[in-house]
Amino acid sequence: MITARRQQVLLAVLLLNANRVVPLDSLVDELWGSAPPATARAQVQTCVSALRRGLSHTGLGERIRTRGVGYALELAPEELDLKVFERLLGQGREALAAGRPQAARTAFREALALWRGELLTGIDSRAVRAHRIRVAERRTEAVEDCIEAELRLGLHRELVGELSALVDEYPLRERFVAQLMTALYRCGRRVEALAAYRRVRETFVEELGLDPGPALFRLHQEILTGRADPGPVPAGPASAGPGGEAPAAGGGLPG
Template sequence: MRSVLAILMLTPRTLVPTDVLIDRVWDTRPPAKARESLSVYITRLRAALRQAIGESVRLTGRDSGYELDVDPETIDLHQFRRLRRQADVLAADSDCERAVSLLGEADRLWRGQAFAGIRGDWVARMRDSLDEERRAAILKRIECELELGRHADLVGELRHLLAQYPLDEAFIAHQMTALYGSGRPGEALSLYRDIRSCLVEEQGTEPGPLLAELHQRILRHDPGLAVRPGSLRQYSPHQGRVSRPDTLPPETAEFVGRSAELELLTRQHGLSREHGDTPQISVIEGMAGVGKTTLAVHAARAVAGQYPDGAFYLNLHTHDPGHPSLDADEALHRLLRMLTAPATEIPDAFGERAALLRA
């Protein structure tokens, strides 16, 4: 049952075909009556969700599969990915201070190993993939902190990370850089010698180009390794927007059967951009559960390159019995937070919030 819930939470508000669920739950060893067993799991899961959180999350099923109707922002993985996307934009815009803040917030969402206690080959592969996402986010944060000149502060943390990733050359390079920037070049060189000896003895190989080049730069006291504290760019009405924030929900591989509608939506936006800057509004209507949100997200992803200022997703919860509808004040507050405006700098008055968003 936990496996089914985990699979559905990876792609919220998206229909997951029954065959896909069976393959992921039982790998290559499904029971003789896999569909019946899956149906039992779904029934139990639906009852457990109802008992735990009421009707705010709905698990719906059709002949072709099942869908978990839940706001992605209530799932830690999708929060993590959104924060990481926003941080990447900030880092690309040289706003390392705020990128570090978002990446730290993203890492704090991890409360242990992904899919802890759930077995299976597919789950194991997905767990490794998610662990790699976290590793990449940690590396990016440390890279940004080095740009900010926080070498001495990172030495202790990197020592713990090297215990977790003992032969990871990216972390080793960051530790050598942190040591050198902290006035400890001897320790940086000693770390390189220790790692080299370990690689030669255990794997019969030399350190890669990244470490080898860094080793040479330290030996010749390369000025490029000197600590240069990064600048802190504060949010303001005139320069608070990041180069390209993106809060769209994640796409899913299972999106099929909407090519005509997707082409219509994307073509309309393309024509609108060709004939001026008049905003283009598209309305998608249909019964609950038919995939309106998924279609909208795919269309938004397809035309996102035409909107360099950003792409935003805001759920107003107007027909969601599990959540109160957003009023205009709260909607503006959430949009400003998507722009990474500090909560303490968002005004209380509606008019002032609207003016800040337009600035």
């Protein structure tokens, strides 16, 4: 186990840039910012040597390569959950765009199943903090896309509870609100769908001084007048696929 703070930061930065060269000066900047010590470059080299020994002792072999005036951590595509997540997310979106919601749902679920806690938790690094925010956003988008696939499969009844929790967690995320309104409407709960819009509008006005966007407003009008898409008729329990539940909210990807 790597416990030294500098080694943890260096390993995290190399992992987030797997198979790409990270310049030595970038590593110095990540560790010390604008005021590095005179021995900074030598200290980074010492840390990298220690990391190489640590990885070798765990049976991973020689993974950190010197490339010019920088270093690259070599990994196969399936060795890093983050890379697998991105691959599955891309597959799911391609299937969704091609009109194959079940295949999309399967890919999204596999991607979301990799989520086992906050990304590189406890690592004090600007690069890691910024990447943690980006990855959390990607995860939330994956949940949205997965729910879109499930709505296309007619699983609106199964989604109402999950979407209610997601709207509570992300009250300004309009796509979750639209999905909740859609699921409620398709369940025959039109009044609740309209109430969901009123609540989010109140939140927007109170916190931002703005109304929700035009897409959400149009959906509200369609539900109000009964012109919203009633959605597909679910084929039965088998249509839910393995597990049958919507993706859970919260969490993060390990590095």
